[in-house]
Amino acid sequence: MSNFKSLFLNIMLERGFYNQCTNDDGFDAYLYECEKSGKPAVGYLGSDPTGDSLHVGHIVPLMMMRWFQKCGHKPLTLVGGATARIGDPSGKDKLRPFLDEETLQHNIKGLKKSFSKFLKFGDGANDAQMVDNWDWFKDINYLSFLRDIGTYYSVNRMLTMDSVKTRLEREQPMSFLEFNYMLLQGYDFCQLYNTYGCRAQIAGSDQWGNITSGTELGRRKYDVELFGFTSPIITDSNGKKMGKSEGNAVWINEEKLSSYDYYQYFRNIGDAEVGKCLRIYTDLPMDEVRRLEALKDKEINEAKKILAFEATKICRGEAEAIAAQNTAIQTFEQGEAGGNLPTIDVPSIEGLPVIDAFLQLGFVASKGEARRLIKQAGLKLNDAPIVDENYKLSAADLVNGQVKLSQGKKKHGLIKQAS
RNA sequence: GGAGGGGUGGCAGAGCGGUCAAAUGCAACGGACUGUAAAUCCGUCGACUUCGGUCUACGAAAGUUCAAAUCUUUCCCCCUCCA
Numbered sequence: 493m494s495n496f497k498s499l500f501l502n503i504m505l506e507r508g509f510y511n512q513c514t515n516d517d518g519f520d521a522y523l524y525e526c527e528k529s530g531k532p533a534v535g536y537l538g539s540d541p542t543g544d545s546l547h548v549g550h551i552v553p554l555m556m557m558r559w560f561q562k563c564g565h566k567p568l569t570l571v572g573g574a575t576a577r578i579g580d581p582s583g584k585d586k587l588r589p590f591l592d593e594e595t596l597q598h599n600i601k602g603l604k605k606s607f608s609k610f611l612k613f614g615d616g617a618n619d620a621q622m623v624d625n626w627d628w629f630k631d632i633n634y635l636s637f638l639r640d641i642g643t644y645y646s647v648n649r650m651l652t653m654d655s656v657k658t659r660l661e662r663e664q665p666m667s668f669l670e671f672n673y674m675l676l677q678g679y680d681f682c683q684l685y686n687t688y689g690c691r692a693q694i695a696g697s698d699q700w701g702n703i704t705s706g707t708e709l710g711r712r713k714y715d716v717e718l719f720g721f722t723s724p725i726i727t728d729s730n731g732k733k734m735g736k737s738e739g740n741a742v743w744i745n746e747e748k749l750s751s752y753d754y755y756q757y758f759r760n761i762g763d764a765e766v767g768k769c770l771r772i773y774t775d776l777p778m779d780e781v782r783r784l785e786a787l788k789d790k791e792i793n794e795a796k797k798i799l800a801f802e803a804t805k806i807c808r809g810e811a812e813a814i815a816a817q818n819t820a821i822q823t824f825e826q827g828e829a830g831g832n833l834p835t836i837d838v839p840s841i842e843g844l845p846v847i848d849a850f851l852q853l854g855f856v857a858s859k860g861e862a863r864r865l866i867k868q869a870g871l872k873l874n875d876a877p878i879v880d881e882n883y884k885l886s887a888a889d890l891v892n893g894q895v896k897l898s899q900g901k902k903k904h905g906l907i908k909q910a911s
Numbered sequence: 912g913g914a915g916g917g918g919u920g921g922c923a924g925a926g927c928g929g930u931c932a933a934a935u936g937c938a939a940c941g942g943a944c945u946g947u948a949a950a951u952c953c954g955u956c957g958a959c960u961u962c963g964g965u966c967u968a969c970g971a972a973a974g975u976u977c978a979a980a981u982c983u984u985u986c987c988c989c990c991u992c993c994a
Contacts, residue, residue, distance in 0.1 A: 756947080763948050790946050824947055861940085864955060870941040900940075902947055 498523035500563040504721070506778055507771040509556050511697045511724040514707050519719040522691065527564060532618040535560055535692035535721075536568035536684050538625075538677070538699075540576045544595075544602030545745035548757065552723045554610045555772060556694050557620075558806075561611055566618040568690055569607045571600050573626030575676050600624065606744040609807050621688075625680050641679055644712045645705075650674065653701040674705040681706025681718055697722040726772060744807055751808040752832050755816035756902070758800035766795050774802035823904050827875065833896075834905040841895065841909045844885045846871070846878055849907050855899040865899065872898040 496502045498520050504510045526533040537557050557567040611620035684690035703720030710718035742757045743749040767785030784795035804813035819832035836852050847862040856862040869877045874896050889895050895907040
């Protein structure tokens with residue numbers, strides 16, 4: 493399997509996106525054929541609109557799609573308007589909450605936004621396109637669905653699928669509703685094949701069961717070979733999934749997370765992850781990746797900066813990436829109060845208790861927490877630890893018309909006095 | 912429908928009348944050491960506080976008691992087995 497002919501699969505392999513494929517040679521041949529003839533292959537990536545933005549944990553398949561498109565193929569992004577009304581049992585112990593129509597619409601809009609940061613949408617031959625499975629499920633008739641699709645599924649087989657099996661083994665409840673999820677996803681795949689000629693599905697490895705559900709349905713019902721391709725689940729050296737920072741998801745959409753924080757997330761990645769992340773989260777050529785990941789000790793920080801910059805650039809645009817980088821350099825390397833830090837404006841700084849200022853910046857959840865942090869020397873005012881928890885700000889604290897507040901070593905913010 | 916077992920802090924999971932703002936583990940946060948890394952060590956981890964305390968919390972509501980997460984009743988939800 494190391495001798496792929498298609499550009500796409502070679503890239504996947506080289507950059508660490510390759511986990512499992514329903515048929516290596518077949519998929520490779522199909523892609524190669526498409527790449528050679530200039531006729532785009534069509535592949536899809538599904539996601540459920542359970543939130544209004546994707547986060548870093550979703551980037552892996554997104555980047556795969558991005559490469560897919562770069563190789564000249566056409567990506568479809570499927571939002572599960574219908575399946576979200578059911579809930580995917582994979583990897584979950586509990587039934588998912590149902591969403592009302594309004595949130596659903598809101599979420600779909602947010603997802604489209606997330607997708608469009610990584611993929612080019614439009615009407616061109618290999619432009620990405622957004623589809624919603626609600627379109628074909630909303631009018632479906634239960635009996636005909638059972639008859640047309642249900643006949644192709646064996647319950648015996650379904651019971652052996654991981655998503656179902658683990659749930660049963662752990663004696664976690666699983667409703668019939670969820671049990672049907674894989675039929676719906678299988679149907680999605682075939683539906684996309686029928687209307688768009690889509691023959692490939694790309695996803696994280698946890699979707700394997702759902703993918704094969706589709707490829708098998710395709711083979712049985714339409715006599716076509718569909719391909720499934722999965723990425724490994726990317727974890728850090730502790731085996732934790734990527735994508736959480738301070739317990740919060742690192743969001744793709746800027747209204748959920750500032751570009752500076754996005755940048756910082758990648759800047760603070762562990763040493764062991766640098767190479768992996770460069771391959772996966774950036775478009776940098778492999779030569780460059782290899783050079784950067786070879787860096788050791790202090791030098792590896794250079795690699796991290798590039799990683800953070802490149803990753804931010806893809807998601808937030810070059811201007812934002814530069815701004816985030818500058819802010820980081822100013823705050824961390826020059827110890828100045830950079831321009832892009834979280835800022836609050838107050839009419840007058842005079843007499844404002846520091847504790848309240850931290851509260852307003854959102855660095856602390858309560859005054860008690862602020863007091864605690866002060867006792868632990870965790871809060872700083874213009875880089876000097878605060879000793880008096882009742883300290884009130886005054887004009888004397890202003891530096892260039894602003895006050896720099898820090899929590900710990902990494903969180904910095906500014907208070908500006910309206911002039 | 913019947914019989915049993917449950918619902919405790921971000922999660923997992925003890926407690927089963929006062930000493931419980933609630934063990935322990937994980938996660939998280941601060942500090943030290945460093946490189947805005949990892950590992951390690953120390954500390955913190957409901958809210959408010961004039962630091963004496965005050966308030967809100969153990970599914971929901973009512974009750975017993977000087978005193979309830981702990982007992983009683985009703986309700987809601989979940990699980991297991993049987994039909």
